[in-house]
Amino acid sequence: MGENMKKMKIATLAATAMMLAAVFTGCANKAGTSGNSASGDTITIGGNFELSGAAAAYGSAMQRGVKLAVTKINKDGGVKVGDKKMKLKLVTKDNKSDNASAASIATNLTTQTKASAVIGPITSGAGLAALPNMTKAKVPLITPGGTQDSLTLQKNGKVQPYMFRSCFEDSFQGKALAKYVYNTMKLKNVAILGDKSTDYAQGLIKAFKGEYKGKIVTTEYYQAGDKDFNTLLTKLKSKNYDAIFVPGYYSEAGLIIRQAREMGIDKPIVGADGFADPKLVSIAGKSNASNIYYTTHFDAKAPANNKVADYLKLYKDTYGDDAGTFDALSYDAVYMIKQAIETEKSTNSVKIAEGLAKLKNFQGVTGTITMDKYHNPQKPVIVTKLMDGSEAEATAVK
Amino acid sequence: MKKNLKYNAIWLAIAVLGWVLINVFEGVGIIDQFAENTLVLIGINIILATGLNLIIGFSGQFSLGHAGFMALGAYAAALVTQAIPTEGGFVLGTVIGMLLAGVVALIIGIPTLRLKGDYLAIATMGAAEIIRIILVNLKITNGPAGLYGLPQLANWSLVYILVVVTTIFTVNFIHSRNGRAILSVREDEIAAESMGINTTKFKVAAFVFGGMTAAIGGALHANYIQTIAPNDFGIMESINILIIVVMGGIGSMTGTFAAAALLGILDMVLQGFGALRMVLYSLALILIMIFRPKGLLGTWEFSVKRLFNRTKKKAKEGA
Numbered sequence: 001m002g003e004n005m006k007k008m009k010i011a012t013l014a015a016t017a018m019m020l021a022a023v024f025t026g027c028a029n030k031a032g033t034s035g036n037s038a039s040g041d042t043i044t045i046g047g048n049f050e051l052s053g054a055a056a057a058y059g060s061a062m063q064r065g066v067k068l069a070v071t072k073i074n075k076d077g078g079v080k081v082g083d084k085k086m087k088l089k090l091v092t093k094d095n096k097s098d099n100a101s102a103a104s105i106a107t108n109l110t111t112q113t114k115a116s117a118v119i120g121p122i123t124s125g126a127g128l129a130a131l132p133n134m135t136k137a138k139v140p141l142i143t144p145g146g147t148q149d150s151l152t153l154q155k156n157g158k159v160q161p162y163m164f165r166s167c168f169e170d171s172f173q174g175k176a177l178a179k180y181v182y183n184t185m186k187l188k189n190v191a192i193l194g195d196k197s198t199d200y201a202q203g204l205i206k207a208f209k210g211e212y213k214g215k216i217v218t219t220e221y222y223q224a225g226d227k228d229f230n231t232l233l234t235k236l237k238s239k240n241y242d243a244i245f246v247p248g249y250y251s252e253a254g255l256i257i258r259q260a261r262e263m264g265i266d267k268p269i270v271g272a273d274g275f276a277d278p279k280l281v282s283i284a285g286k287s288n289a290s291n292i293y294y295t296t297h298f299d300a301k302a303p304a305n306n307k308v309a310d311y312l313k314l315y316k317d318t319y320g321d322d323a324g325t326f327d328a329l330s331y332d333a334v335y336m337i338k339q340a341i342e343t344e345k346s347t348n349s350v351k352i353a354e355g356l357a358k359l360k361n362f363q364g365v366t367g368t369i370t371m372d373k374y375h376n377p378q379k380p381v382i383v384t385k386l387m388d389g390s391e392a393e394a395t396a397v398k
Numbered sequence: 399m400k401k402n403l404k405y406n407a408i409w410l411a412i413a414v415l416g417w418v419l420i421n422v423f424e425g426v427g428i429i430d431q432f433a434e435n436t437l438v439l440i441g442i443n444i445i446l447a448t449g450l451n452l453i454i455g456f457s458g459q460f461s462l463g464h465a466g467f468m469a470l471g472a473y474a475a476a477l478v479t480q481a482i483p484t485e486g487g488f489v490l491g492t493v494i495g496m497l498l499a500g501v502v503a504l505i506i507g508i509p510t511l512r513l514k515g516d517y518l519a520i521a522t523m524g525a526a527e528i529i530r531i532i533l534v535n536l537k538i539t540n541g542p543a544g545l546y547g548l549p550q551l552a553n554w555s556l557v558y559i560l561v562v563v564t565t566i567f568t569v570n571f572i573h574s575r576n577g578r579a580i581l582s583v584r585e586d587e588i589a590a591e592s593m594g595i596n597t598t599k600f601k602v603a604a605f606v607f608g609g610m611t612a613a614i615g616g617a618l619h620a621n622y623i624q625t626i627a628p629n630d631f632g633i634m635e636s637i638n639i640l641i642i643v644v645m646g647g648i649g650s651m652t653g654t655f656a657a658a659a660l661l662g663i664l665d666m667v668l669q670g671f672g673a674l675r676m677v678l679y680s681l682a683l684i685l686i687m688i689f690r691p692k693g694l695l696g697t698w699e700f701s702v703k704r705l706f707n708r709t710k711k712k713a714k715e716g717a
Contacts, residue, residue, distance in 0.1 A: 052676040060673070094668075094675040099630055103623050104435050105669055111431045128546040128625040133435075148543065155547045197534050199543030199627075223531075 035138040036114045038347035042089045043079060046115030048105045048130055050122055053097025058122045058326050062144055065330030066119050068318055079338050082345045095121055102126035103133055110137035116349045117337045124148035135162050140353040142166055144329035148199055152375040164356050164375045166333040173272050173295040174207025176381040176397050181270055187242035188214040193232060195248035196221035204247035204272050217241045229256050233263055243267055249274040254283025261288035268293060276325040286389030297366050298328040299382045302394035304367040311365045332364035413562045434554050440662035441557035442618050445564050447642040447654045449611025455649035456572055457604035458584030462519045464612050464639050466526030469631035471495035471613025472620040476545045479621055483549040492617040496610040503609030507602040533628040544627030552622040564611055580604050647693030652700045
């Protein structure tokens with residue numbers, strides 16, 4: 001009986017040891033990759049989109065922009081690779097606004113679909129989750145909306161070789177807004193009412209505070225999902241400020257604008273690209289959405305070049321609607337890939353990444369883009385002003 | 399005793415055979431990187447659902463706070479492996495996560511497990527939300543941005559072993575004296591109490607065990623996905639784990655495996671359906687619940703013993 005027990009224990013230990021021996025070698029045994037290349041006359045582009053879940057509004061805009069660009073490029077003859085023209089093929093997957101799903105889709109698009117480049121996810125968190133699998137496969141990822149500063153950086157401060165963006169980063173727009181408020185609007189005292197629960201808002205606050213030359217009167221915080229801001233606004237009312245800076249998304253910002261105006265606060269309310277959604281006005285109410293300023297990547301009222309008019313017409317004809325910020329950023333992302341392929345005369349994903357890193361004076365609908373050494377596009381920031389719920393003016397800020 | 403030994407040996411052989419088979423399939427290219435990725439996520443979900451099934455299916459307590467314990471395991475493992483990016487660091491981080499989850503489950507469990515049904519669900523959901531909000535506001539956890547660039551120390555082999563280990567521990571716990579006490583609490587709390595069983599103690603024990611299991615799942619999640627943020631562990635994550643438990647059959651370990659595998663594969667297949675993905679997924683859940691209201695397997699369990707007895711019976715009848 002005891003002998004049997006002993007044998008069983010030895011067998012258990014042996015089996016466990018055998019399995020454990022391979023545990024930490026599983027990843028090391030993977031063969032190295034030289035990236036993906038086009039097969040036949042078609043270049044495959046992957047779409048890792050948030051088509052359902054919390055970020056579905058942004059993901060759907062991204063899909064519209066990408067589809068429009070792919071259709072237009074193919075209609076115009078395709079992508080010139082050396083001496084021949086090749087068509088683009090778009091394969092889209094829905095990551096349901098979930099980080100684990102975004103990582104899984106990154107593997108799918110790089111190993112099964114064999115995409116030469118991938119556009120999306122649009123959020124920084126999902127982008128960070130997808131990045132390790134993209135890097136492993138040596139396939140570039142362009143995010144049209146991942147604005148977190150550290151997204152394109154490794155822990156040691158070096159650049160992530162396969163992560164790019166068509167949008168600018170949080171610190172860039174935070175600094176631009178601070179300069180605009182102080183230099184252009186000539187406002188010397190600002191109160192901050194920021195979202196404590198998102199990295200997006202925290203990044204903006206940090207950048208704004210670092211650049212603003214005036215006085216930060218007070219900094220108050222709310223949580224994403226909050227509905228009643230009267231207590232915070234009452235606190236602000238007694239303070240001496242010239243404007244309120246609200247770093248956050250339109251869902252809460254719209255309510256803050258409504259409640260501030262109903263309380264009699266008529267000072268300018270400034271924000272970042274989280275305001276850049278038509279729902280901001282519908283939540284705030286048209287009459288309340290006055291004296292509102294926000295930074296954005298794209299505005300039809302401040303066209304970056306003569307391509308914008310054609311793009312707006314094409315978008316309207318295709319979707320029967322006006323183009324939004326994220327549609328335009330996604331549209332540019334496809335053309336950035338096209339430019340990289342044509343510059344490098346190759347459909348190999350490693351070469352495309354090299355081409356994207358070298359991107360210089362690229363004429364996009366969101367501006368003239370030059371990629372910096374950290375894979376962030378250098379282009380002007382647009383500051384949009386709302387009056388009575390409509391865009392009154394838009395200014396490009398260098 | 400000898401018989402139990404034989405059955406345990408068979409189970410071990412099945413586990414090793416499964417591991418060898420997957421390795422072979424991977425070697426010959428039947429299982430590619432994407433399929434392996436899916437297997438890993440299914441494995442993590444099995445670990446998470448096994449712990450929740452112990453709480454809901456076997457002790458009869460309706461908890462909606464499982465993601466909170468998962469978060470503790472994930473953050474503990476992430477913070478430790480950031481400092482010690484080795485296999486040892488992962489083991490240490492996982493153990494710390496389990497202990498932390500166990501202590502927190504104990505603190506939450508003692509006052510809340512006196513509640514029943516909906517009240518308990520709301521209390522555990524609130525507790526998980528408190529954990530998430532704390533993670534959002536701590537500097538060490540990098541606030542709402544979370545932790546990223548973590549070393550990928552988890553792979554499918556490790557996940558497979560931990561699935562086997564947690565299942566063995568959970569099943570043995572259920573079949574132990576304490577496990578039977580927990581089952582008696584589920585069946586009739588008043589009767590159990592009248593028999594001298596300390597119902598609160600056993601409910602808390604199941605809750606702590608389940609929480610520690612969730613921490614293992616969280617640790618694997620962090621070191622496989624390589625990035626975590628507080629929003630990954632919201633109420634929806636708790637509900638996703640609950641769906642696996644209900645879908646498989648409340649109180650069925652075999653059902654948990656079947657549901658996790660089915661939903662994992664379904665999720666993978668639906669990735670290409672765009673905006674329809676969640677509609678089709680929800681539709682599939684509704685259809686399964688209409689045709690299998692008690693879950694895929696109800697309370698049925700796969701049993702080697704039963705299989706042997708049936709084979710013996712057939713052999714006797716044949717003779």
